Amino acid sequence: MTKTTDGRGRIQITGFDADEVKEREPLSDWQETSGGEAVGRWTRVWERFKRNRTALIGLTIVAVMSLLAIFARPVEVMGLTVQPISLAPYPPEEILWIRHDVSQNTPPSWSHPMGIDGEARDVFSRVLAGGRYSISIGFVVVAITGTIGLVYGSISGYFGGWIDEVMMRIVDMILAFPALILAMIIVSMFGGGYWQLVAAFTIFGWATYARLMRGEVLKIKENEYVMAAKALGARDRLVIFRHIVPNAVPPLIVYATLQIGTVVIGVAALGFLGLGMDPGTAEWGTMLENGRNAIIPGPGGDIRWWITVFPGAAIFLFVMSMNMIGDGVNDALDAQETGVAGGGDK
Amino acid sequence: MPEVIVVTDETPLLRAENLTKYYDSSGGFLDSLLGNSQDVKAVDGVDLELYEGETLGVVGESGCGKSTLARALLRLVEPTDGSVYFQQRVEEDGEPAGRREVDLTTVSSDDLRDLRTDLQYIFQDPFSSLNPRLTVGDIIGEPLDIHDIATGDERTERIYELLETVGLNPSHTHRYPHEFSGGQRQRIGIARALAVDPEVIVCDEPVSALDVSVQAQILNLLEDLQDELGLSYIFIAHDLSVVEHISDRIAVMYLGEFAEVGSTDEVFSPPYHPYTEALLSAIPEPDPLWEGDQIFLPGTVPSPLDPPSGCRFHTRCPQIIQPAAYDLEQDVWRSVVDLKLRVKDAETLESIATVPDETPADDATSRTSIRELPSAQFESVIRSEYDLPTELSDSSAERALSQAIDELYEDNVTGATARLDDAFTSPCEKHHPEPAQTGTNHRIACLLQDERYDGDRFEAVDADSGSGSDNAVADD
Numbered sequence: 001m002t003k004t005t006d007g008r009g010r011i012q013i014t015g016f017d018a019d020e021v022k023e024r025e026p027l028s029d030w031q032e033t034s035g036g037e038a039v040g041r042w043t044r045v046w047e048r049f050k051r052n053r054t055a056l057i058g059l060t061i062v063a064v065m066s067l068l069a070i071f072a073r074p075v076e077v078m079g080l081t082v083q084p085i086s087l088a089p090y091p092p093e094e095i096l097w098i099r100h101d102v103s104q105n106t107p108p109s110w111s112h113p114m115g116i117d118g119e120a121r122d123v124f125s126r127v128l129a130g131g132r133y134s135i136s137i138g139f140v141v142v143a144i145t146g147t148i149g150l151v152y153g154s155i156s157g158y159f160g161g162w163i164d165e166v167m168m169r170i171v172d173m174i175l176a177f178p179a180l181i182l183a184m185i186i187v188s189m190f191g192g193g194y195w196q197l198v199a200a201f202t203i204f205g206w207a208t209y210a211r212l213m214r215g216e217v218l219k220i221k222e223n224e225y226v227m228a229a230k231a232l233g234a235r236d237r238l239v240i241f242r243h244i245v246p247n248a249v250p251p252l253i254v255y256a257t258l259q260i261g262t263v264v265i266g267v268a269a270l271g272f273l274g275l276g277m278d279p280g281t282a283e284w285g286t287m288l289e290n291g292r293n294a295i296i297p298g299p300g301g302d303i304r305w306w307i308t309v310f311p312g313a314a315i316f317l318f319v320m321s322m323n324m325i326g327d328g329v330n331d332a333l334d335a336q337e338t339g340v341a342g343g344g345d346k
Numbered sequence: 347m348p349e350v351i352v353v354t355d356e357t358p359l360l361r362a363e364n365l366t367k368y369y370d371s372s373g374g375f376l377d378s379l380l381g382n383s384q385d386v387k388a389v390d391g392v393d394l395e396l397y398e399g400e401t402l403g404v405v406g407e408s409g410c411g412k413s414t415l416a417r418a419l420l421r422l423v424e425p426t427d428g429s430v431y432f433q434q435r436v437e438e439d440g441e442p443a444g445r446r447e448v449d450l451t452t453v454s455s456d457d458l459r460d461l462r463t464d465l466q467y468i469f470q471d472p473f474s475s476l477n478p479r480l481t482v483g484d485i486i487g488e489p490l491d492i493h494d495i496a497t498g499d500e501r502t503e504r505i506y507e508l509l510e511t512v513g514l515n516p517s518h519t520h521r522y523p524h525e526f527s528g529g530q531r532q533r534i535g536i537a538r539a540l541a542v543d544p545e546v547i548v549c550d551e552p553v554s555a556l557d558v559s560v561q562a563q564i565l566n567l568l569e570d571l572q573d574e575l576g577l578s579y580i581f582i583a584h585d586l587s588v589v590e591h592i593s594d595r596i597a598v599m600y601l602g603e604f605a606e607v608g609s610t611d612e613v614f615s616p617p618y619h620p621y622t623e624a625l626l627s628a629i630p631e632p633d634p635l636w637e638g639d640q641i642f643l644p645g646t647v648p649s650p651l652d653p654p655s656g657c658r659f660h661t662r663c664p665q666i667i668q669p670a671a672y673d674l675e676q677d678v679w680r681s682v683v684d685l686k687l688r689v690k691d692a693e694t695l696e697s698i699a700t701v702p703d704e705t706p707a708d709d710a711t712s713r714t715s716i717r718e719l720p721s722a723q724f725e726s727v728i729r730s731e732y733d734l735p736t737e738l739s740d741s742s743a744e745r746a747l748s749q750a751i752d753e754l755y756e757d758n759v760t761g762a763t764a765r766l767d768d769a770f771t772s773p774c775e776k777h778h779p780e781p782a783q784t785g786t787n788h789r790i791a792c793l794l795q796d797e798r799y800d801g802d803r804f805e806a807v808d809a810d811s812g813s814g815s816d817n818a819v820a821d822d
Binding site: 004005006007008010011223224225227228229230231232233234235238242243246247 | 417420422458459460462463466467469470471474475476477478479480488489492493535538542629631632633635636637638639
């Protein structure tokens with residue numbers, strides 16, 4: 001019968017003594033051939049995005065609409081024709097009955113696929129060229145606000161404390177007002193026009209990006225690799241732009257993509273309220289405003305639907321496609337985070 | 347394992363004095379305006395030395411301030427107080443020219459950046475310590491870029507070399523961290539720390555996130571690197587067997603303070619600090635016939651917001667000292683102190699003791715409150731709740747205890763607190779133990795080891811030096 005003991009170490013387990021292990025297992029079964037070439041992160045996101053059919057349809061529509069807008073009329077830069085192609089049959093502002101044999105308010109026909117509006121202008125030409133204003137304002141505004149918000153939010157989140165407190169109270173003040181009201185105030189102060197519209201959506205539009213970015217930065221900066229970078233002696237700038245921003249930016253990209261559509265609607269809304277471009281301009285929202293009286297039945301009792309339906313459809317199509325792209329980007333970036341195959345895509 | 351001989355008269359490479367880090371626990375600037383701030387005393391006056399080529403292990407329960415200590419040492423968090431001295435290599439005309447002592451807590455941020463090439467850090471979690479957006483080459487190359495150590499082909503060469511040093515394949519350079527296992531990621535973290543050719547590496551639980559078989563590999567790697575490159579480690583862990591394996595000296599930490607510091611052999615053999623003894627008894631023993639005493643510490647670690655007075659371990663210490671007036675059994679005395687501490691924190695009678703559930707099931711909804719019990723039963727409930735005998739062996743102690751219980755019965759919690767405080771106050775509650783030298787390199791911060799304390803004589807010695815006893819006899 002073995003006696004019990006209160007002394008330790010009667011049983012020696014040698015196999016677990018690391019000094020005694022002479023033959024070690026290879027560190028991993030990873031082989032050069034089993035890995036495949038390392039692919040960059042954005043390549044993987046694109047691969048995932050490509051498999052999302054809805055997002056691809058959206059991307060195609062946006063691409064086609066943008067190309068149509070670019071090639072609608074020739075582009076001249078400082079008297080030099082940069083882009084000679086002209087897809088639109090007539091200049092968007094031209095009043096047709098002066099030189100052509102047409103009358104006002106003609107319904108769509110083969111020669112004028114979207115009809116002729118109340119001022120005898122070709123609606124098809126106007127819808128094509130109108131994309132230039134709406135779409136480009138959308139992209140320009142998002143690029144500017146996104147950049148400002150990214151930098152502002154990163155600084156606020158990274159440094160924290162009083163800096164964060166002050167910066168975020170400013171954002172709170174901006175976010176307290178509806179964005180469209182702020183845009184209207186600016187447009188009524190500076191008047192209508194392309195750059196005025198851009199300013200109207202930019203000056204206050206960055207606040208949401210900043211808030212979003214700050215939240216992400218607060219989350220990312222708790223990761224040990226941020227402290228590791230500091231332990232290596234990295235300066236704040238390097239830490240922010242190399243370690244924090246690249247990891248914090250995906251939600252911002254998703255939001256920005258969706259925001260392009262919102263800005264286009266905002267521009268159209270201002271145009272519809274008569275606050276956007278000059279009344280005659282071929283901009284989708286302004287066109288709707290011009291065609292407002294066309295909705296009311298005219299003397300003959302007919303509704304001139306084509307004057308409002310086509311610009312409206314253009315806005316609808318563009319914004320919907322942008323949202324489809326946004327969702328696709330969201331899924332593509334999300335799945336990247338978890339690395340779970342088949343999570344976000346099918 | 348080749349023993350590194352610690353020469354005591356040598357200047358320590360890294361030395362911390364009274365290192366302190368308090369975190370402000372207030373909820374924001376409004377709170378601090380209103381003065382509602384409270385400090386979390388994460389690290390409270392730690393002294394440590396690290397000699398060249400040695401490994402100092404730091405062990406302690408989670409939440410005792412190990413990681414904060416590690417970060418404060420390298421000024422990754424700004425210490426509240428104290429100094430960290432480092433013997434920096436000085437070069438003149440490219441030639442090594444001795445060492446110069448710098449205080450890490452006061453150097454400018456530029457100098458601190460330079461010091462980062464001497465002092466490095468290995469992180470606990472290999473999954474969050476590597477930037478998922480950078481390739482392995484960029485991660486390891488980053489310190490090279492920051493300190494302009496190598497560029498171009500030289501940089502690539504150095505990265506390959508570092509990968510090989512830590513046992514990875516140079517062909518891994520262009521891969522991303524997520525393509526590696528935990529152990530491999532920790533190797534990448536080690537390579538990153540080695541890139542600047544440091545002298546001291548603080549390892550913050552580098553193996554606790556890894557599974558056991560990989561732990562041994564990483565520990566061996568660290569030891570090999572130490573032999574090869576002459577590194578000194580501060581090795582933080584909560585696993586005693588890991589620390590025993592790798593350390594030359596061990597510091598045991600409890601609630602932001604060092605309870606015991608000594609060479610591995612000294613810490614693992616008597617005399618012990620009571621806390622160390624409890625930790626050691628918790629090491630699993632494979633022998634099925636082993637019947638050693640496991641010491642179970644009652645209660646939880648007290649909040650660092652308001653650490654216990656005197657010796658911070660006195661709320662859980664099984665060897666808490668009795669006042670000289672009593673002669674109670676040790677576990678009875680422990681129970682008396684438990685009761686006293688509970689009464690002190692209690693706001694109502696119900697939080698001191700509950701009535702054991704003996705009532706039939708139909709009566710379960712209306713549980714009797716302890717207030718409704720008759721006096722005799724009340725007393726027995728209290729005594730059984732705290733494992734107190736029906737009568738203490740010491741008559742004066744018994745008198746004080748039963749009076750206190752009577753006062754509790756009359757719902758006079760404050761009165762009972764005062765009476766218990768009056769009658770049962772351990773020297774451990776009043777006096778902060780200073781580290782007492784018990785061997786060449788061995789210091790234990792416990793009154794039992796303190797030469798000022800000798801049975802009842804402690805109070806007498808203390809009365810002479812007055813309230814400033816802590817400072818007056820420090821560094822004895």
